[in-house]
Amino acid sequence: MKKLVFRLFIFALCFFLLDKAFIPIRNSAPGREVDRRLEMIVTGKIHSDVLIFGSSRGARSVIAKVFTDSLGISAYNLSFPGSDVTFHEYLLRTTLNTKGNKKPKSVILVVDDSDELKVSKSLKFRFDRMYPLVRYKVIREELVNRKEKKPILNELLVLHQLNKSTFLFKQRKFTKNDSIMPCGSMPISHQKKTFNKIYKSQPYTYSKDQELIQKISAFREFKDLCKNNGIQFIVAIPPNFRTVTRGFKDRLLQVMNGYGEVWMYDSLNSVYSNSNYFFDNAHLQTNGSYVYTNELIRYYAKINGLKFL
Amino acid sequence: MIFNSLEYAIFLPLIFVLYWFVAKKHLAWQNILLLAASLYFYGCWDWRFLFLLSFSTFLGYFTGIRIEMAVATSWRKFWFWLSIVLNVGFLAIFKYYNFFVSSFADLFNSFGMQIDSSSLTLNLILPVGISFYTFHVLSYVIDIYYDRIKSERNIVDFGLFVAYFPLLVAGPIERATHLLPQIQKERKFDYAKAVDGLRQILWGLFKKVVVADGCAEWANMIFDGYTDYSGSMLLMGAIFFTFQIYCDFSGYSDIALGTSRLFGIELLRNFAFPYFSRDIAEFWRRWHISLTTWFRDYLYIPLGGSKGGTWMKIRNTFIIFLVSGFWHGANWTFIVWGALNAFYFLPLMLTNSNRNNLEIVAQGRFIPSIRELFGMILTFFMAVFGWIFFRSNNLHQAIEFIKRMFNKGLFKSPNLPELSNLTIAFIGFFLIIEWFGREQQYALHNFGTRWYTPFRWLFYSFLIVCVIVLSGKEQEFIYFQF
Secondary structure (H helix, E strand, C coil): CHHHHHHHHHHHHHHHHHHHCCHHHHHHHHHHCCCCHHHHHHCCCCCCCEEEEECHHHHHHCCCHHHHHHHCCCEEECCCCCECHHHHHHHHHHHHHCCCCCCCCEEEEECCCCCCCECCCCCECCHHHHHHHCCCHHHHHHHHHCCCCCHHHHHHCHHHHCCHHHHCCCCCCCCCCCCCCCCCCCCCCCCCCCCCCCCECCCEECCCCCECHHHHHHHHHHHHHHHHCCCEEEEEECCCCECCEECHHHHHHHHHCCCCEEEECCCCCHHHHCHHHECCCCCECHHHHHHHHHHHHHHHHHHHCCCCC | CCCCCHHHHHHHHHHHHHHHHHCCCCHHHHHHHHHHHHHHHHHCCCCCHHHHHHHHHHHHHHHHHHHHHCCCHHHHHHHHHHHHHHHHHHHHHHHHHHHHHHHHHHHHHHCCCCCCHHHCCCCCCCCCCHHHHHHHHHHHHHHHHCCCCCCCCCHHHHHHHHHCHHHHCCCCCCCHHHHHHHHHCCCCCCHHHHHHHHHHHHHHHHHHHHHHHHHHHHHHHHHHCHHHCCHHHHHHHHHHHHHHHHHHHHHHHHHHHHHHHHCCCCCCCCCCCHHHCCCHHHHHHHCCHHHHHHHHHHHHCCCCCCCCCHHHHHHHHHHHHHHHHHHHCCCHHHHHHHHHHHHHHHHHHHCCCCCCCCCCCCCCCCCCCHHHHHHHHHHHHHHHHHHHHHHCCCHHHHHHHHHHHCCHHHHCCCCCCCCHHHHHHHHHHHHHHHHHCCCCCCCCCCCCCCCCHHHHHHHHHHHHHHHHHHCCCCCCCHHHHC
8 A cells, every 4th residue: 555655756856857858749720820910919019009809700891001191000819719708808808918918099899790609619718719729817817717728737737728729839820811921810811712792682680589688798898898998889790691680789888888889881882792791601801991990080080089090 | 416416526535435434334325325326326317207207116016025925916917007007107207208299199180180280289208217217116026026126115326226326317228037136235345346437438438428429420411410511421421420329328437337336235237339230230240238138128028029920030030120210209200210220120039040149259369250341331331321210300301311411422422511521530539449448347347557657657648638528518328418
């Protein structure tokens, strides 16, 4: 019995030392990433006046650089494809809490009318974006808070902080669909092969069915972060290749409870019913993104009394 | 509390230390400690389940004594059937009631009668492990009725037999003839057995956390979105699930057996490398052995087994496979899975070739013959096909999945995510180790035991590193739902 306990103790000690050998692997992981925007947030390198948050619809539709070119104000796009509002809330919270980041004057949240507040297969909290950055304490703490990792083990073992993606030692590269501009935006200049290009003209009404309380709470927390920090909050609805979702804007205003603005694209603009401006049914391609961003900037300039350069 | 949780990593050493240091001199204390630990372990799911477990235990205990004491045959029968009806009744209500109600409602509705099944179904939670501990009690009562064993008078010992925590929620399904004598016998600490137990726990954790949970990610992705994938991707989904279900369940069994060995109690073996089987009969001798032998001894043989004529053999084979399928859950998918396996099995039985392959493949050799290899591959893919029904949510999904799998897309290269390569590499590693250890009780039983200690420790460290890195949110074991 004593022999077993003694040998287990020696083994545990050796294993503890072996565990520390994984520190260099953990620390080298961020360098292999091609998308460094989350790392910029946690290292305090966000210095823009306007920040754009959202999923792929935010990443593709809003070209942040146009804000600078048109209005002379700095803007940066922090939209992550496949991310949901819980992730956007985390990004904004971390941006505001991290030393070195500049508090933005305005935040634009680009929403997804079918998935923003609802159960969704395609949008989620992007843990996969966080694992390469576990060398940063703030990331490790969030993983523990979200029950991805155990608090004690997380403190004790470097290995417990890692994930299988840490062991993909290949340098990541930009893909055709995931190239990032210096302003953080990710427009696409081609069309999806399976895009059927048939404009759906039948009316579509928003329904509260399958809304998730967690998403609604996250959305409210996102709004409260803006409110409590005196940040202008704009919710932007981008176009689909179909008619406007009726009732969605009202639902957003209801959830926002008096703080912030909801802006929707000009549904009468013929661009939004022309398939040449779309990547697929839910995303614009680059030419459409410029049209949409310019509309957004005109609205932004109007409510802030800004003049075009 | 599940085996792959931090809570269990604290619970197990604590009970181990109390068992061997504090209670080691008194068998009764050891049994009381194990019973208390078992009830705590089970209560961690939902303390209300403890009432049902206790009722089942007292019912088995009481009726067991009554059957033995009864002088008149009629009273023996009465206590026996009371126990059977109540035990099976509880299982039927919790597990099958809603299924029968909705199936009958569907049937009547198809004849034009309007029956709303939702008003008749019950809002019940299925108690964890109910199928397993019910079968423990049933085997005990049946064995007493047929005078195979004496009834147990010590309620602690009997309670431990029913509720022993390593096997409580997902087996192996123990027999009173095997487990009770071990509970009653004094147990001494054995270093070699304890180390072997730890090794089996480690291998079980590796199978569960690294292989099963890794495969689950891709199997779930493909089964949930099966309409979006090509035939080859669907085949990969079915293969991933094939490894998931095996590594999940046999991983659980390894942890259960290893844990029990730490306390000096040997449990029944549940798996014997089933994916190395050369025919489906061999597969069923190697898959979920404790359930298969339970059905053989308490259902198949009482029905006449294979002694009668051809039709009786066919009838009994179908009964045992259909009941086995139905045991897994109240869903037509499990019944079809059982029936499919009966169809696989019948030709072997009718040609008297179901007992051709009794030894492990390539025994005493490293490389199997071409014939053996062909048999293994064929049996493996028959199992893969069967698992599609087992994994699907309903028959419609299973049939659609199969239809979409067998099209020209089957011959395209599957477009798997990059990270799945890691899972495939782990499956390869796992198969190599299993192949090396296939003549043992479990793959790591003798693997590396003669190596120079630092190398052996390095190998164990590798397995632990994989387990720690890949353990995110705890994933429940599939068989808990049964």
